[in-house]
Amino acid sequence: MKLFEYMAKEIFRNNGIPVPNGRVFSQAGDLAEFVSQNGAVAIKSQILSGGRGKAGGIKFATTPEEAVAKAGELLAADIKGLKVDKVLVEEKIAIDQEIYLAITVDGTRRKPVLLASMAGGVDIEQVPEEKLIKRLIDVSIGLNPYAAREITRQLGLTGSAAKEAADLMLKLYNVFRTYDAELVEINPLVIAKGHVLAADAKMTIDDECAYRYQPDVPIVDERTEAERKARDLGISYVELDGEIGVMANGAGITMATLDLIQEFGSSPRNFMDAGGGSGEEATAKALEILLETKPKALLINIFGGITRCDDVARAFVKVKNSMEINIPVVIRLVGTNEEAGISILRENGIDSYKKIDEAVSKVVALVKNEDSAAVVAAGDAVKA
Amino acid sequence: MAIILDDKIKIIVQGITGNQGQFHTGQMLAYGSTIVGGVSPGKAGQEVQGVPVYETVEEAMQVQTADASVIFVPAKLVKDASLEAMEAGIKTLVIITEHVPLHDAMEIMDYAEKKQVGIIGPNTYGIISPGKSKIGIMPNSIFRPGPVGVVARSGTLSYEIVFQLSSAGIGQSTVLGLGGDRIVGYSFIDILEKFESDPGTQAVVMVGEIGGNAEEEAAQYIRERMSKAVVAFLAGKSAPPGKRMGHAGAIIERGKGTFESKVAALSAAGVQVASLPWEVGEMVKRAL
Structure with missing residues (x-):
């Protein structure tokens, strides 16, 4: 969850970090x-x-x-x-110097990392490596005064500014830890008349920690209505802007399915990892979310591991019969009891395949045909 | 042969009395895994699938020493369960749970580093050495024993690739999911090293995805140190920047972790990168 600048500054202020x-x-x-x-x-x-x-x-x-x-x-x-x-x-503020300061998580080293540079106030991605100080922090001892002093020394700060900057780093690390932040960033941290001041503030807080957010953390929700509904269902869902609605089980396989749709010449309308369930109610709700975004067709890609394909198939048939789905639906089913699953679907008029390439090329063809049919219809209208 | 897990590894299940814990304990036993105990606070004295339940890992270890523990507890309890297992002397920890807080994961990894504990996950399906043992939630039926090591960031995509390998008559030495989170224990490099020195592994399939730089770092290792053939498949080519694609770690941030950068790094290291998932089987066959 990203916070707005004014929210992050409020938290900074509450934790003793000077802000304008x-x-x-x-x-x-x-x-x-x-x-x-x-x-x-x-x-x-x-x-x-x-x-x-x-x-x-x-x-x-x-x-x-x-x-x-x-x-x-x-x-x-x-x-x-x-x-x-x-x-x-x-x-x-009458700015004398601008510093870049951030604490984030180094995923590779599995530790917090503090980033600092005297090249502040600009896009940090443009700052050359040699001008950027990176210091990994051991979570069991945290950021200590000696380390903050060393960082301010490397930055070349002196006098009251150095003292205040070191103190601010300790407070910023404290915010990073106690607020479950993924990122706290001050760009620029300014020195004005010998004092430091956080002129800007960015803060991203771990979405998984809502149950233990500090009381002064406001909730910022950037999700669309559909993304919110999906979250409530425990489904991971991202809205995209393509043609084909996608539902699959597993993040990796969902990503790979989207890639294939693009590879075959169409585009995905969404990312939906519906997890491992085969229940009718969950399936129906997930499909509802997909249909609300008005895709031109649906592709469902299920790898039945512990989930049995025939159960999945029966759930889809029930859902399809109870919902008004008037766009093409193609299902790919593989894994435990796949043959039974596919024949149940086909008997009920749902295109289904065992091979992912066949399923994707079919759904893309259906979308393209729909386009050409629409073009033909439009041509007829012009003639008439 | 296999890596990390063989049929002698003794396993504890933390969170054994929950739905997932019970079900997967049954599945693991059915596969032949040696489960010596379960832990579930407040439920000591019960049995799950014939496995005795203890109050703490320490108590379980006093009755019978275990080598590995698998964690099924809810996300907010994972840090406590992980630290408990490591302090009690567990050497391999498999964390199935997803949505573990990032800061908790950092603390777990920090302690693991100090205690020299190998961690698989969080947000993983676990590890299986086909025909020997499994610790995790993967479907039992799709794996076959054989010479190919598989290491992946994603679950169902691993199943997809393994299913393909097995269908083509290519078995696996060990299959392991690193986990989909931003912070996980074992990295691609750790596992590639183990496969490189495992006499039972002749070739390796790595299944990666966008986000982070684990694949790029792995590429460097492969170029410098690896003699066995590596085939890779990567997911997320079509993912837009700034969007988290299901896994917490699958996000292109500030231009980093792109599909293109990973393909370029791996190709330069001599890794064959399959552009379509069904090409993996053929590529592995040629490499063997």
């Missing part, structure tokens, strides 16, 4: 008082995407009138294709 004085607004008119009290401000659109500055999502103003006008523009705009519901308005 600011407030969040959803109505441009409400800014005037804040700006008249604080003077020059930065107005930052709150979207869950990086590269916001370059895309015109951050504006500056010196008077209340100017601030209201510019906030109004941002609140009416789409930045990087995302609607702006809120702006964060902060005092403008």
